[in-house]
Amino acid sequence: MSPPARACRVTPDAIDPRELLESSVTPSDGAALLFWGVVRNEHGGRAVQSLEYEAYAEMAERKMQQIADEARERFGTGAIRIVHRVGLLAVGEASVGIAVAAPHRGEAYEASRYVIEELKRRVPVWKREGYVDGERHWVPGYTPTVEKGD
Amino acid sequence: MSPPARACRVTPDAIDPRELLESSVTPSDGAALLFWGVVRNEHGGRAVQSLEYEAYAEMAERKMQQIADEARERFGTGAIRIVHRVGLLAVGEASVGIAVAAPHRGEAYEASRYVIEELKRRVPVWKREGYVDGERHWVPGYTPTVEKGD
C-alpha cells in the first residue's frame, strides 16, 4: 500500500497527534507508535526558553519521505507519517511527530527508532536555542554524509 | 517526580492521544512515545468485526501502575500513563494507549516496549472477538505467573 499523499510535511502549525495516528492506521494494523519530540527546558546545562526551527522545507519533505519509504521496506510496516514543525516553539511544544502503523508492534518500534535517528542525521532542519538571558545560538548538529565519493 | 493522579486507568471512553501525551510531558522531557494498540480486522486468518474488552478494573489499574512504576525506575523515564479501554470496539479503534515521557528518547523506547509486553502478561484484561458470521470467542492469552512459590 502506498502512503497517503503528503505523508511527510514541514509545517508552521502545531502538530495534531490524533490526526497523525488516525491517518496512518488502516484496518490491517494492530498497533501504531507515535514519536513526539518536544522542546526541553535545558540543553548542555543551560536554561532554554524557546527553540526556533528552520528547514529547507522542500528538501526536508523529500528526505523525510525517503526515510519513511526505507523504513517501510526494511521493517515491513504499514504507513509512516512524519511532520516537522518550523518557527518559534515554546518549552513543551512538539517539534516533530512520527507515526508508524504496523500489523504487529515489533516492527513499529524498530521502524520508529530508525526514522528518528535518520531524521536527525539527514533531514535539513536546524534549530536555534534562545536562552533566558536573550542570547541565541544554532545548535551544533550532524554533518550529513554524501553517499557517492567526491 | 511522582506520576499524576490516576496515571493508569481502565475506561469505557475513547482514548485521547493528545491528553495522554500532554499530561505526561514535563518541561524537562525532550521526547515522548505513545503506543497505540488498535483493533485489527483479522486474527489467525479470520475476519474480525469487533472486539469486546473486559477488565477486572480495580486490579488492572493497580497492575498497570505497578508496571509503570517498574519501567520508570528501571529505565529512568519521566511520567508513564497507561489507559486501557473496555467495552465493544470497532476495527481501527484504540484499545490501549501508553505514553512514556523522557528527557532522552532511548529510555522512552525501552520503557514503552517493557510496558506493553508486561501489560500483556499480567494485567487482568480479556478480549472477545466477534466475527463476521456472528460467532464470538475469548482470545487465548497468557497465564499470569505467580511470583512466590505455591
Added chain:
Amino acid sequence: MVVRSLFFASFRDLAGTGELAVELPAGARVADLVAHLRRPGSPLASIPERPAVAVNLEYAPLGTALADGDVVAFIPPVAGG
C-alpha cells in the same frame, strides 16, 4: 468464614455469574476454594487445577491462607493490549 469469589471472561461464562459468596472452614487456603469450585457437578468443574488467582487485588499462590471477607478473583489467561 465467607470469601467473595470473582469470575471473569471465560470463567464467568462457565460460572454463569461474575461473583459467588463461598463459605469455607477456618484455615482454608486458596487451593481449598479451587477444589470446592472444581467439585464434580459444579459449573466450574472444568477450570484448571491450578488457575491464576488474585487475593485482594494481588496474584497469590494456591497455598495462600484465606480470611473472612477476602476477595478471590479467578483470572483466565489475560489478553489485554
Added chain:
Amino acid sequence: MVVRSLFFASFRDLAGTGELAVELPAGARVADLVAHLRRPGSPLASIPERPAVAVNLEYAPLGTALADGDVVAFIPPVAGG
C-alpha cells in the same frame, strides 16, 4: 551559466542573505562554487572547505558538474527532531 545558491541557518547568518545568484564558467563543479564563495574577503570565507551541499534537492559530492539554473543548497550540520 548561473546557479542559485541557498544558505540556511548559520550559513545564512554569515552570507547575510538566504540566496545568491552566482555566475560560473561552463563546466564548473560544486567545488568551484565552494571555492568562489570561500575566496578571501567573501562573507562566506569561513565556511568549511568541504561543506555538505545539495544540488536540486539531493546531497551531492563536490565533484558534481553544475548546469545553468541548478539550485545548490549549502547545508550546515543538521539538528532536527
